Amino acid sequence: MRVQVEGVTVRIGAAELLRDVELVVPAGAVVGLVGPNGSGKSTLLRTVYRSLRPQVGVVRLGDDDVWSLSARGSATRVAVVAQDPGVDVEFSVLDTVLMGRTPHKRPFAGDSSEDLDRAYSALARVDATHLADRSTPSLSGGERQRVLLARALTQATPVLVLDEPTNHLDVCHQLDLLALVRELGITVVVALHDLNLAQTYCDLVTVLSAGKVVAAGAPEHVLTPKLLREVFRLDCHRVLHPVTGRTLLALDRLQ
Numbered sequence: 001m002r003v004q005v006e007g008v009t010v011r012i013g014a015a016e017l018l019r020d021v022e023l024v025v026p027a028g029a030v031v032g033l034v035g036p037n038g039s040g041k042s043t044l045l046r047t048v049y050r051s052l053r054p055q056v057g058v059v060r061l062g063d064d065d066v067w068s069l070s071a072r073g074s075a076t077r078v079a080v081v082a083q084d085p086g087v088d089v090e091f092s093v094l095d096t097v098l099m100g101r102t103p104h105k106r107p108f109a110g111d112s113s114e115d116l117d118r119a120y121s122a123l124a125r126v127d128a129t130h131l132a133d134r135s136t137p138s139l140s141g142g143e144r145q146r147v148l149l150a151r152a153l154t155q156a157t158p159v160l161v162l163d164e165p166t167n168h169l170d171v172c173h174q175l176d177l178l179a180l181v182r183e184l185g186i187t188v189v190v191a192l193h194d195l196n197l198a199q200t201y202c203d204l205v206t207v208l209s210a211g212k213v214v215a216a217g218a219p220e221h222v223l224t225p226k227l228l229r230e231v232f233r234l235d236c237h238r239v240l241h242p243v244t245g246r247t248l249l250a251l252d253r254l255q
């Protein structure tokens with residue numbers, strides 16, 4: 001399912017968080033949002049998963065304005081792993097993951113065998129089967145992040161929004177998560193701080209700075225030394241990986 005953000009401006013009080021933002025996420029593509037702290041990545045993602053209504057512009061999931069859908073209707077199209085979401089309730093991990101099935105069920109309906117199959121399969125995909133009976137608040141940051149991804153996978157939506165999903169993850173689990181996200185074959189919008197991960201795992205990258213889109217396109221065309229200097233104040237050299245031949249960004253503070 002295609003996601004399209006058209007001319008979106010978001011204001012909260014006197015602050016303008018986004019200005020006239022355009023974003024196209026083709027069906028099945030993985031699109032990365034990068035930008036310095038406070039540039040508007042989370043705000044833009046919130047407009048996509050219907051948590052924030054823009055004052056100007058439209059966000060479309062498929063052909064429909066996300067605000068023309070009910071909360072349940074939008075939850076059958078887009079799942080989210082938000083940044084540092086609170087999960088303080090003493091639910092087991094399995095019950096937390098099963099919550100992903102809520103938009104597909106009638107109110108107060110129990111868990112079907114399909115719900116359980118989907119939940120266990122999602123836990124296996126994020127390497128968290130062994131955590132199923134644990135209490136969710138007792139998990140480490142990285143374990144919790146993987147469980148919340150499992151909940152989003154269990155929601156079985158055509159669109160997935162991830163806000164800095166590699167936070168808290170060890171490097172191996174970061175690579176596993178992004179490889180998994182690519183394998184899903186669904187539409188993904190992901191905010192990332194690690195520019196090398198964005199370059200390696202995203203089909204397209206959009207760069208935000210001070211609430212505006214300053215560049216968008218294929219990572220190798222967007223993440224140039226010039227842009228990284230201007231937007232991130234980074235010195236960047238492109239180097240080739242000695243084995244894979246892939247381009248890596250060697251980054252340093254601008255002197």
Ligand SMILES: Nc1ncnc2c1ncn2[C@@H]1O[C@H](COP(=O)(O)OP(=O)(O)OP(=O)(O)O)[C@@H](O)[C@H]1O
Pocket residue numbers: 012013015017035036037038039040041042043044
């Ligand atoms: N409720 C609010 N009222 C006023 N300003 C806000 C509000 N929420 C967010 N902001 C501001 O909007 C800007 C964009 O925030 P946002 O969280 O979208 O940035 P981000 O790119 O995701 O940042 P980070 O990389 O630090 O997670 C920031 O300057 C933030 O302080």
